[in-house]
Amino acid sequence: MCEANVYINRNGKEELLMEKVDRMIPGDENNIFMESIFGERRVIQARIKEMQLVHHRIILEEIKTAAEFQEQEIWLTLDTEHGHFHDGEEIRLNLFNGYNMKVNQDHVFSHPQVSMLQHGQTRECPVQINEGIVEVNLGEEADGLMQVYAHESGDKELYAKIFLEVGHHHHHGVEPVGLPLEIIPSNYQHARMGENYEIQVLKNGLPLAGAKVKSTYAGTSNHDYPHHLVTDEDGKTSLFLTARGNYLFSVADGEIISTFTLTKSF
């Protein structure tokens, strides 16, 4: 008998996962595929902790995805490869729930509200929930620079915000949309790799000093946020941008978690 029993270590306790396993194949993203001589198959997110070959025991260790043990947040992304939209293009956005830009597939949105602010005017955006993702379609009418923001109430008050640009314009000075906790960029135009990007945190419209801001980027392999920042007395802090994809900034205060998605243009 050459098969092994596979055990998994969950919170310090060993559990039998599968008996008489004769095939194990490690895959991407910490997946391990296993198959027993009875034809039972299973894929699990874990890593091999120990192999006791004489005793035919393989012990796995559970890998918790960040989304499982961290506080959930919501964030918006533009549904374009391009970083901005062109005139006449259909403008679509997505709202996700999860952590560290990793989507929590099990989350069920209850009443997500999405609004848009342009030229000082706010309007509600129609939303559609599709397999755990909120889809926002603004049609083709929009032009210029807009801010889209989302809100969902649950255990905490979750907010998300993003800039949306249609056509090529130059903008200076960005107004806060007025969220109870809000991240705004100091300079909307300036977001380049290899440069510092400055943001400001506002609480009820006023700069929040000493706020802990976390930052991450799309596609990171870090389980938790890779960057931790603290705002200065003006509520400002900055991050040197090195990743190719979009960045997400997240700040928490009391019962509120608020995110800001920085969309890169290239």
Place this chain on the structure above:
Amino acid sequence: MCRDMPPLELAIQFHGHICPGLLMGVRASEFAIQHLQLERDRDEELLAVVETNSCGVDAIQSILGCTFGKGNLIFKDYGKAVYTIASRDKGKAIRIAQKFNANRNPLFNRYRELNIKDHLTPEEKTEQENLLGQVFESIMTAPFEDIFEWHEIEFDFPEKAEIRKTLQCSVCGEGVMDARAVTTEPGVVCPTCYIDQGGE
């Protein structure tokens, strides 16, 4: 492309990935633009002599527009991170040499160590990703003089390349530039066919 790409972005898109060597090349190119006060449409009048054929050269090609195809990129196979950038219009040239210690510190060393490994554990992959971020910031924010040695040099501009004639190879029938063709008994032969037939 609907927007002017910043130099760094140009280089990354051209090279296909971000790596310390490319970023060093970006710094060298940006310095050349600044020091030689190069204009936007500069590529025709510029000439680069590169003494390496590794990542940094792709920054020179994409940012400065000195490319193999245009003939304004001259490669000397010396294995040195040295770039000479010369402007015909300005009648000026600078030689930029990466300092020996520019990429020698624990951060770079660990990054290189991980980079040459065949297999990375998920933890090492994350470490590598984070190290690249730190290396990236350190290269892009270092004072130029800390990572490069540079000075203006006298530079003899080579004659503009003359247009060469194309001959037809008598063996394979393909075209070959006259200066590279070999004349043999049966007729004009291209270097490929010449070597195939046992020539040197």
